[in-house]
Amino acid sequence: MGRYIARRLLQSIPVFFGATFIVFTMVYALPGDPIRALNGERPISDSAQAALREQYNLDDPLVVQYAKYLGGLAQGDFGETFRGRPVSEILLEKFPITARLALLAFAFEILLGLIAGVLAGLRRGSFMDNLVLVSTTVVVAIPVFVLGFVAQLVLGVKLRWFPIAGVLDGWYSYALPAIVLGSLSLVYIARLTRTSLVETLKSDYIRTAEAKGLSRARVVGRHALRNSLIPVATFLAVDLGALMGGAIITEGIFNIPGIGREVFLAIRGQEGAVVVGIVTAGILIFILMNLIVDILYGVLDPRIRVE
Amino acid sequence: MFRRQDAGVLDLETPRDGHLLEVDDLAVEFRTDYGVVHAVNQIDYTLDPGETLAILGESGSGKTVSALAIMGLIERPGRISNGRIVYKGIDLLTLADREHRSIRGQEIAMIFQDALSALNPVFSVGNQIAEMFMVHRGMSKKESMAVALDLMDRVRIPSAKERLHDYPHQFSGGMRQRVMIAIGLALDPDVLIADEPSTALDVTVQAQIMELLASLQSETQMGLILITHDLGVVAEVADKVCVMYAGKIVEKGTVGDIYDRPAHPYTERLMASIPRIDQKGGRLDPIKGAPPSLMHIPSGCSFHPRCPRARPPRCNEEVPELREVALGRLSACHFAEEVLSDDG
C-alpha cells in the first residue's frame, strides 16, 4: 500500500508543474503587454514600469520567471495584488466562507444523492427510478446560472423560504446557494449510485450471496452496497475538492464573498498575479484530493492494495 | 446492523418412501423482448442421500437453470411455469419466499464455477465462510471465524490459519474453489449442487477438486448434483446421469450404462466425439451443427437436425417421449432400441 501511494505521489509532481506552468504561461506570456495586464488601464510612468518589470522579473526568459515564481511558492508566497496585498492573505480570509458553502452543499448532495440513487437502483424501472432519471437529466440540462436565478426567484423571493443574497446571518443564509451548488453534483451522485448498484447487482457474487440464504436486506446492504459505493466514494472526494475550490457562478449570483468571486473580480480587474496565485492554490487542492481519492480507493478495494 | 435470521435447523424429514429431492415435470421460461425462451422443458429427476447425479449437457441446454429453480434463484424475466420440486416431502415451489430462503444454504447449497467472480472481492474468505454461521446460527464473529478455519482445513487449504483473512484474489483458482466448497458445506446441507465446479480450472486441479468433493460426500452422505459438460469428470464421480439437450432430458441411466452403451443418438455422438489417447491420426468427430436457440427449438425431436439417425417424417414431427427402453434406462428417442443394440 505504501508503494502504491508513493507511486501516485511521484506521478502528481509532473502534473503539478505542467498545470501551473500552463496557467502561468497563459497569464504572462500571451500577446499584450503584461504590465498593462497587471495594471489594467491605468496610466503609468516609465520608471514605474521599469520598477515593475524588475519586480516581476518580466525581463527574464519565461522559464526563469516560472522558476522564480515556484521559488516564491515554496516559501508560501502566492504573489501579490497590484496594491501589494499578499494573495495568501486573501486566500486565508475568503476561504472559510467558501468552505462553509462547500460543506453545506456537500452534505446536501450526499444525503439526497445517495438515497435517491439507491432507491432508483434497487427498483429499476419503477417510478422512483424514472423520477431520478428524469429529474437528473433536466437539472443537468438547465445551466447553473439559470437555475440559480430561478431558485432565487422562486424559493427566495416568491416563497420567501430562504434569504436570497449575502451571508449575513449564520448558516441559514448559505442554504439556498448550497442547494443550487449541490444540485449539480447531486445529479451525478444519484446516477452514479444507481448505475453502480445496478451493475453490482448483476455480479456473480451477488448470486452466491443469495444462494447462501442471506436475506435481501443483507445481500443488498452488505454485499452489493459495499462494492457499488466504491466509485461513488471516489467521486465524492474529488467533488469535495472542486467545491472547496470555489464556485464562481453561484457565488456571483448570490453575492457570496468567497474565493470564486475573488478570482472573478481579479480577472475583471486584470490582476494577473492574483489569478495565478489562486488558481495555483486550486490546483494544489485538486492534486491533494486526487491523492486522497487514490488512497481511499486502495482502502476500499482490497484488490488494488497488492501491487 | 442486520438482525440475524432464524437460527436453528428446520425440522424436515424425508418421507419413508420418498426421495431426498425430486424434480417433477419442471418447466422454466424466460420472457424476453425477442420471444419466449424455454430454458427447461418438463424435466424430472430424483436424488437420494449419498448419490451423485450428473446433469450433462452443452451450454444452453438448460442444466444450470434447473438448478437455479431448485434454489429459488430464478428471477424476472424468468419464471417457473410448471412442475414441482419436492424436497423431503415438501414442494419448494409452494413455499413463501422467507421459508424457501431458510432452506437455501442450510439444507440445499449451491456452489458455482469461476470462484473469482463468485466470491465477493471486498471481504476476506474467512469472513465469507463465517457469514454462514453468523447469519444462520447466530454465532459471534469470533466463534464463526474459528469454525471457518476448521472448514478451510477440511477442504484442504494449506496454511489456513494465515490465510483466513486473505482476499479471494490472493488465492489461486483451485484454492478459491475450495473456499466456495467450504461455504457450500458450512451448514451441513443434505444436498449440494455443484455448477461446473472444475470447469475454470486446470486439469490437475480439476482432479483434486473432484476428489475432494467425492470424499466429502462419502463423509457426509449428502446428495450431490453435479452440473457439467465434461464427460471425463462425470465418469469419475457420478452414479447416475441425466443428459440434457435443448432444455429436455434425452437420456437417463447409470454412468456405466450410458458410457458403455448409450441409448440416445446425442449421447452416442458425445461419446464418439471425445478424443481418445489410443486414437492415432484420423480426424476428430464432432457433432455437426450447433445447439439450437432455446427460442426456436426445432419441431419434433429437438436433436433431429443434427442426428445421423434421423428419419423423417417421424423425427421431424413427433416429439419423442422419455421412456424406459431397458432396465433403469430411459431415452427420448423414437429409435432408442436401435441405438442401444448398436455397439459403441
Next chain:
Amino acid sequence: MSEHDPRRGRDTIVEDEEEEEARPGEGSRATSFVPAEGATAAAAAVEGGASTYQASLWGDAWRQLRKNPLFLISGALLVGFIVIAIAPGLFTNIDPAGANCDLGNSVDRPSRGHLFGYDIQGCDYYTRVLYGTRVSLTIGLLVVGFDVVIAIVLGSIAGFFGRFWDGTLSRIADIWFALPTTLAAIVFLSVVGERGLLQVSAVLIFLGWPTLMRLMRSSVLSGKEADYVQAARALGASNWRILRVHILPNGIAPVIVYATIAVGIIIAAEAALSFLGVGLQLPNISWGLMINAAQNRILSSPHLLLFPALFLSVLVLTFIIIGDALRDALDPRLR
C-alpha cells in the same frame, strides 16, 4: 475550482473505465440460455421457419433507438433546431443586426408580431433568440467535432502503441485535468484580444480534448486484448487494419455517446462564459449574453430571461437525452 467541471462529472455518467484493475465478472444469471447467433442462423436455416437477423452493435442499437419515444422526440427537436440554425429566415424576416431596433420599444412585453417581446435595445427578441441558435449549435458541433478527431487519433495511439506513447499522452491529459476548467477558460479568454466565434471555439477545443481521448484510449486498450484481435494478428493483419476494422468500430461507441452529451455541455459552457462576460462579445448573438443582460431585470421583465434560458435548456436537454438513449442502445450489457 468550478462547480460544474464537465470533464470530471461526465466521466462518471458514461462509466469511464479508468481503473486498470479488473472489475468483478458481471456474469448475468442463467447465461446458458442465451442463444448464440450462429446457432440461431443455423437452426433457422435448417427449419426454414424462424427469421434470421443480422445482429451488429450499431444495427441493434438503431433498432432499439427507433422504438425509444424520448429519442424520437429529442431527435425531432434537434432537427428543428438545426433547421432554425441553418435557415432562420424561414421563421422570421426581421434582420437581427439591429436595423429595426427602436429604443422606444425597450423591454416591451411580448405582443402580436413580436412573440418574445423586445430586448433592452428595443430589438425584436424573437429574432435574436432564433439567431442565437445558430451560434450555439455551431460552437457546440465545431468544438466537439475537432475534439473527437483529436481524441480518436491520440487515443488510438496511446491505447494501441502503449508504454511510451501511452505514458506521455496520459501524463499530458492528467495535466489538463488538473486545470480547473471554468477558471482556465476564463483566464485564457480574458487574455485573448477579440473574442469571436473562432477564439471561443479554439479555447474550448483546447480544453476539452483529454476526456474524449481517455475514453478512446480505454476502448482501444480493452479492444486490443480481445481474442478476435489476437486471431487477426495471427492471421497476419497489419496494425492499421486491426485498428480500422476490428477495434475502432466498437471502440468508438463510448466516444460517440460522450461526444453527443458533450455538445450539450459545450453549448452550456459557452453560454456560461458569455454570461460571465468572458465569452462571445457583441455584436455576436449569444444566449449567454442575453441572460446576462436580463439578470437585473428578472422581476420586471421576465421574458428577457425566460426565452433564451428556455431555448438554451431545451437544446442542451435534447443532446443529453439523445446521448443517454445512445448509451443505453449501445450497451450490450443492458439487454
